[in-house]
Amino acid sequence: MNAIGIENLRCLSDTGLIKLKPITVLLGQNSSGKSTFLRALPLLRQSVESRTMGPLLWAGRFVDFGSFHEAIRIDTDKPEIIFRFQFTLPKNSEPTKSNQPSPALLEDLDILLTLKVFAETLQGMTRTKECVLSFAEQKLRIEFESDGKVTTFEVNDLDVLTLSNHQYYSELIGNLIPSIEKDFFNSMSHHLFSEMDKYVHSKREDIVPNLALGSSEAMLANLQKHLSDTNNLWTINNETFQRLKNLIIAKETEKLLLAADEYLTQFASHINYIAPLRATAERYYRIQDFAVDEVDSQGRNLAMFLRNLTDEERHQFAAWTEKYFAIAPEVQSVGGQFSLKLKERGGNTAFNIADIGFGFCQVLPILMELWRILSRSPHASLNSKQFRFHQIPENSSPVRQQVIFAIEQPELHLHPRLQALLADALLSAMSAARSVNLELRLVIETHSETIINRLGHRIDNGDVKRQDINIVVFEKEHANAPAQIRVAEYDDEGFLTNWPFGFFEPEII
16 A cells, blocks of 8 residues: 545545555644544454445444544535545456456556545445546546445446446445446446457457556557557557447456455555553453454553463563663463563563553553564564664565554653654664565654654664655644645655644744
8 A cells, every 4th residue: 555545534624645654654733633544544444354334334443433424524515535545456466365357457557546435314324425446547437326326437438337228236345345236347348349349350259358457558559469450550549449448447347346445455454553542551460361363452462462472482572672672571470360570671670560660561562563563474584683773675576565553652651762762663663574575554643752853863874764754744723624734754864844833842822
């Protein structure tokens, strides 16, 4: 996923497309919209993990937006919430998990997908109103009524619905994106075959399966390979070519939507989230035989997760936290219970986490989940030496798993010195992810001036490239105004450009 944009969600009028870089930092005053943007990420995950009647589960195990009517911006004149996703579908895509063939592509497609959702009148359930998918200079647009009736199907300037007298309805093909019942696409294939008869006659059964999607230039070249010499004079503006191109796109739409839905589902299922209020430490924890796959969003199962690690894994985690945070966690069993203890660097005694500063129990779930993401990567063979500052070249392997880790207020209850160390840990994790072929994206909502300054210092020191960090500032003119988005950047010396004057300063009254 390259970028995400949102419209009409709470105070977010239109964020534009916000790039997801290795580290994306969200800043702004309270109620400025930054948390709303970040929480849209776990919203997607809880939506794809649950069986729902519509595309989104507004209240779930990660976040609670209430309902569509509570989530939509109050003063909007558009009764819809819009999500935009910018990503790349590779040319050599594997078959989908449903064993449906992937769309035939002539090249990697840079996709811009727009989903508009609304609440139906009777039951108030969220439904998809419009789906727009663009690639190269091609544009595909489908509109649905509340009962699922397809009212618009356009491919560029071709009104596809005029090719048939039937009424078609949506069909839920996956988790987020609806499609149209299969008979519609069978009809599109028939129209394409009929059109091809004018140019290839008996060869059409061999040619049509090889007609694939791409830019107009690529699709024209692909067509001309299979047509007679008399058609080689076509240009991309030729009306006959334009019609054939649009029919090819219409025929491949089902596969294209399915591939996009599976891409979004995979993206959403790899979103990890830590909430702003983490669970407080307990003196003792009951021993239970639950399998723990990840640290939950509030860190309530942190102790159980740590206990379930192997001795070697606990040693590796402790070595990393001691190196970057000067503490080493350990687990001690006491009868049918166990305790979580921390030992400070250079100390000989481990103290119960309940007796140590509140900040440590708040930051430990972040460190634990970050380490879990890296250590459980398919190519990981992790040790403490990989967590260091240096520029690791991008892995040339075409298979790179993307994982999003969204964190709210990681600096909670931390002294500025520990906030700086946390920034160092995030940067080291970013570098380590590349070494294990993991495309890690850290999305951080913070109020910490220390973290911002530390990132700039590390850029100036050559520990990280400025292009790897995106600073997104959410601003409001007044309490009831929609959020405005400002993108700030570091220069090569670690100073911020396009930075709002006096951002961290109080107003003089």
